[in-house]
Amino acid sequence: MRIGSKFCIFLRKSTVPIIFALILSLSGCGSNGSRSESSGSDVTVRTPEYTEFSELKGKTLSMLTGAPFEELILSKVPEVKEFTYYASMPDMTLAVKSGKTDAALTNNALSELAVNREESLALFPTPLKEASFGIAFSKENKDLAKWQAAYDSISQETKDLLWKKWTGSDESKKVMPQQSWEGKNGTVKVAAGDTLEPMSYAGEGGRICGFDAEMILLMAKELDVHVEFTGMEFAAVLSSVQSGKADMACGSIIITDERRQAVNFVEYYPAAFVLIVRAADAEVSSKDFLTSVGESFEKTFIREERWKLFISGIETTLIITVLSALFGTILGFGAFMACRNGNRAANVITRFAVWLVQGTPMMVLLMILYYIIFDKVDIDGVGVAIVGFTLVFGAGVYGMFKVGVGAVDKGQLEGALALGYGNGKAFLNIILPQAIPHILPLYQGELTALLKSTAIVGYIAVQDLTRMGDLIRARTYDAFFPLIAVAAIYFILAAVLIALFKRLTFKFDYTKRNRETIMKGISMHD
Amino acid sequence: MIEIVSLRKEYDNITPLTDVNAVINDGDIISVIGPSGMGKSTFLRCINMLEKPTSGKIIVNGQDITAPGCNLQKIRQKMGMVFQSFNLFSHMTVIENIMAPQTDLLRRTRQEAYDEAVRLLKLVGLSEKAFSYPDEMSGGQKQRVAIARCLAMDPDTILFDEPTSALDPTMVGEVQAVISELAGTGKTMIIVTHEMGFARAIANRVFYMDEGGIYEEGTPEEIFESPRKEKTRQFIRGLKVLELTVREQRFDFLGMQTEIESYCRKNLIPYRMSRHLHLAFEELVQQILVPGMDRPDIFCSIEYSEKDEKVLFSVSYGGDEIDMSGEDSSLALSVLKSAVTDLGHEVSAEGARKNHVSMTILP
Numbered sequence: 045m046r047i048g049s050k051f052c053i054f055l056r057k058s059t060v061p062i063i064f065a066l067i068l069s070l071s072g073c074g075s076n077g078s079r080s081e082s083s084g085s086d087v088t089v090r091t092p093e094y095t096e097f098s099e100l101k102g103k104t105l106s107m108l109t110g111a112p113f114e115e116l117i118l119s120k121v122p123e124v125k126e127f128t129y130y131a132s133m134p135d136m137t138l139a140v141k142s143g144k145t146d147a148a149l150t151n152n153a154l155s156e157l158a159v160n161r162e163e164s165l166a167l168f169p170t171p172l173k174e175a176s177f178g179i180a181f182s183k184e185n186k187d188l189a190k191w192q193a194a195y196d197s198i199s200q201e202t203k204d205l206l207w208k209k210w211t212g213s214d215e216s217k218k219v220m221p222q223q224s225w226e227g228k229n230g231t232v233k234v235a236a237g238d239t240l241e242p243m244s245y246a247g248e249g250g251r252i253c254g255f256d257a258e259m260i261l262l263m264a265k266e267l268d269v270h271v272e273f274t275g276m277e278f279a280a281v282l283s284s285v286q287s288g289k290a291d292m293a294c295g296s297i298i299i300t301d302e303r304r305q306a307v308n309f310v311e312y313y314p315a316a317f318v319l320i321v322r323a324a325d326a327e328v329s330s331k332d333f334l335t336s337v338g339e340s341f342e343k344t345f346i347r348e349e350r351w352k353l354f355i356s357g358i359e360t361t362l363i364i365t366v367l368s369a370l371f372g373t374i375l376g377f378g379a380f381m382a383c384r385n386g387n388r389a390a391n392v393i394t395r396f397a398v399w400l401v402q403g404t405p406m407m408v409l410l411m412i413l414y415y416i417i418f419d420k421v422d423i424d425g426v427g428v429a430i431v432g433f434t435l436v437f438g439a440g441v442y443g444m445f446k447v448g449v450g451a452v453d454k455g456q457l458e459g460a461l462a463l464g465y466g467n468g469k470a471f472l473n474i475i476l477p478q479a480i481p482h483i484l485p486l487y488q489g490e491l492t493a494l495l496k497s498t499a500i501v502g503y504i505a506v507q508d509l510t511r512m513g514d515l516i517r518a519r520t521y522d523a524f525f526p527l528i529a530v531a532a533i534y535f536i537l538a539a540v541l542i543a544l545f546k547r548l549t550f551k552f553d554y555t556k557r558n559r560e561t562i563m564k565g566i567s568m569h570d
Numbered sequence: 571m572i573e574i575v576s577l578r579k580e581y582d583n584i585t586p587l588t589d590v591n592a593v594i595n596d597g598d599i600i601s602v603i604g605p606s607g608m609g610k611s612t613f614l615r616c617i618n619m620l621e622k623p624t625s626g627k628i629i630v631n632g633q634d635i636t637a638p639g640c641n642l643q644k645i646r647q648k649m650g651m652v653f654q655s656f657n658l659f660s661h662m663t664v665i666e667n668i669m670a671p672q673t674d675l676l677r678r679t680r681q682e683a684y685d686e687a688v689r690l691l692k693l694v695g696l697s698e699k700a701f702s703y704p705d706e707m708s709g710g711q712k713q714r715v716a717i718a719r720c721l722a723m724d725p726d727t728i729l730f731d732e733p734t735s736a737l738d739p740t741m742v743g744e745v746q747a748v749i750s751e752l753a754g755t756g757k758t759m760i761i762v763t764h765e766m767g768f769a770r771a772i773a774n775r776v777f778y779m780d781e782g783g784i785y786e787e788g789t790p791e792e793i794f795e796s797p798r799k800e801k802t803r804q805f806i807r808g809l810k811v812l813e814l815t816v817r818e819q820r821f822d823f824l825g826m827q828t829e830i831e832s833y834c835r836k837n838l839i840p841y842r843m844s845r846h847l848h849l850a851f852e853e854l855v856q857q858i859l860v861p862g863m864d865r866p867d868i869f870c871s872i873e874y875s876e877k878d879e880k881v882l883f884s885v886s887y888g889g890d891e892i893d894m895s896g897e898d899s900s901l902a903l904s905v906l907k908s909a910v911t912d913l914g915h916e917v918s919a920e921g922a923r924k925n926h927v928s929m930t931i932l933p
Contacts, residue, residue, distance in 0.1 A: 458620055
């Protein structure tokens with residue numbers, strides 16, 4: 045099962061096959077009309093399906109990937125049927141509702157919001173463990189004490205009000221304050237989880253909001269610094285602080301001993317591990333299909349002007365794809381030219397680089413670049429993504445040129461040399477034009493593959509098209525439109541890219557010429 | 571003038587040229603002939619440095635082109651080459667093939683290049699093919715375009731590397747006609763070819779290449795009518811040779827008979843002739859010569875000429891002359907005479923084997 049769920053995550057992170065998206069949507073669309081985002085009440089009391097740990101014996105229990113608390117559960121419930129793992133809260137709550145799992149372990153913030161929103165869910169009465177939320181700082185950061193003092197100076201009333209505001213179901217109240225103070229003491233960079241509603245998530249316009257985020261702003265006001273949030277996947281949040289990409293990190297982080305070894309924490313609001321279960325009197329929604337599709341569309345595109353998120357995602361994806369293709373082509377062609385005449389050093393270096401780049405999974409390569417190689421360099425995720433994809437595309441282009449030029453008969457070069465062409469001119473005028481028709485179809489395929497493979501840049505805190513789909517999914521708890529829209533947009537982008545590419549390269553293909561172009565500027569009647 | 575001095579070319583596992591020396595004068599038309607694999611093409615490709623010689627010098631108009639830093643491009647522009655496989659640029663039409671080197675290398679305008687190309691196409695008789703791609707033409711047409719392209723650079727020298735070997739027999743003529751026409755223009759031409767009639771007709775000098783160098787050279791008459799050296803003669807006549815040496819009284823007679831047998835079969839020597847050859851070997855060597863020698867030293871050479879369908883059998887031996895018409899050999903001699911004709915006998919003044927017997931095997 046663990047492998048199965050990993051595979052699902054992989055599928056969702058990479059290209060989105062339509063069929064898979066459809067299956068997801070069928071399981072999600074019909075049943076999520078029951079939720080009301082603005083029911084108004086602050087506290088919801090519902091009777092849970094299970095009230096004693098003993099009742100959970102032999103059931104399926106779930107948790108978020110990357111937050112493994114099997115032992116904690118086993119200490120209370122000695123025997124479970126199996127553990128399953130989900131990548132996001134929406135997926136997990138959906139699983140509870142639909143009966144795929146019986147209880148889901150999360151922290152109090154996430155669960156309170158979920159229960160406040162979902163009538164069919166309830167909180168299991170007993171928490172498994174009490175702890176504390178934290179804001180992470182790197183071990184080297186000397187400002188920790190100042191921030192802790194700033195937090196402690198905020199009154200408990202204010203803190204509780206904030207908690208209610210963000211875990212409640214009244215969306216209209218959830219607005220982030222402006223950073224209206226002067227900011228004399230500079231700016232801090234905060235790596236923030238972007239799918240962890242209500243603690244830290246991408247709200248309207250993709251801006252980070254939530255309990256954690258607003259709390260940081262309150263502290264920042266005390267210290268008179270400005271805050272710059274960067275949204276990213278939870279898995280990337282702590283690494284960003286460790287590698288120095290960010291000064292501090294938030295995102296529903298619960299302090300544990302293991303985490304303390306890696307980073308320091310400002311301790312603040314009390315946290316608890318709790319279970320979400322189905323409500324005892326849960327009913328299945330009776331809304332018809334068309335209404336729920338309509339609602340789903342509205343949530344995905346219209347509300348909070350979320351279509352703007354798609355646009356900004358498309359921009360990022362295109363920037364990464366086009367620049368990587370451009371630089372990669374230059375790199376690959378340059379490497380090929382350096383190696384062409386059998387220069388020993390160039391060949392050894394190129395072969396090694398190609399071997400290294402092609403032997404590493406793209407995602408791992410990106411993370412190595414982001415967290416290790418460009419660790420202390422001031423370069424954002426988009427820059428790192430361009431570097432990574434340039435390397436990979438360059439390796440591909442190098443291979444294409446080898447194949448394409450290798451396919452040209454050796455006699456062509458000899459013929460040119462014997463006429464008195466220099467080596468370089470013979471290559472550019474005679475060999476290359478014949479190689480290009482071999483190269484173009486390969487190149488086109490590689491370009492499409494590049495576009496699609498950029499979908500993994502979410503791992504290094506880049507908000508590309510796929511990631512935008514994830515963000516919206518995290519807010520709407522709905523899979524259908526975000527996934528279908530993302531898939532469709534990729535299709536269109538690929539088609540447009542190929543069409544442009546064909547226009548651009550048309551004149552390089554000698555087989556497509558006619559007599560007029562060949563004889564341009566020559567009078568033939570003399 | 572092209573001088574070739576001690577040219578040597580080695581590959582990893584074979585050395586086709588060990589020591590080549592030649593002087594090629596302006597206006598010479600040279601046919602290079604010889605058996606396959608004897609370095610004719612390698613020799614030609616060394617002259618324009620498509621193959622880098624292992625050692626030796628190639629001096630073109632006083633300039634050593636094997637020296638590092640020599641401007642090979644300039645040399646090659648004045649020294650065209652026509653390949654066995656044509657090597658027309660397949661991404662260009664015929665007219666572009668002829669125009670490209672002019673515009674790329676001679677800085678002629680496109681119009682000038684075009685006019686010259688049209689003139690040359692007319693010369694090789696392919697005006698109507700100007701806009702065809704090489705793939706759309708026959709081998710003979712491609713080779714004529716290749717010659718036109720080569721001429722567009724206005725070279726002093728043209729190297730032809732087996733220009734008709736890749737052609738259908740029906741197309742050999744058209745290409746040879748174009749080359750023959752060029753022969754009257756005063757350009758130096760070096761032609762590697764297997765077409766003996768063509769080689770003889772077009773050249774003023776012939777190089778026969780063998781044993782890693784120019785084995786014999788001379789005028790076409792000298793080489794084709796009266797070659798001085800053995801291998802040249804064998805090559806020109808199309809001779810197939812078998813050589814046998816007898817050094818013992820009790821030599822392996824049956825083994826040698828078997829060798830002769832397979833030699834006859836391999837070269838399709840008619841049955842009766844091969845019977846006569848066996849008989850001649852048996853009577854002369856086994857019956858007449860060996861019994862009269864204490865320590866035999868006999869060298870036999872059998873030459874079969876495909877052209878004349880003739881087998882020549884000649885025997886040389888050391889020691890004293892043996893009287894073939896002695897009493898002991900009279901029976902053997904009469905059998906021998908029934909199988910051969912032109913039986914001749916002579917003694918040379920020098921060499922280890924002074925006595926020579928030669929004959930023609932009867933058909």
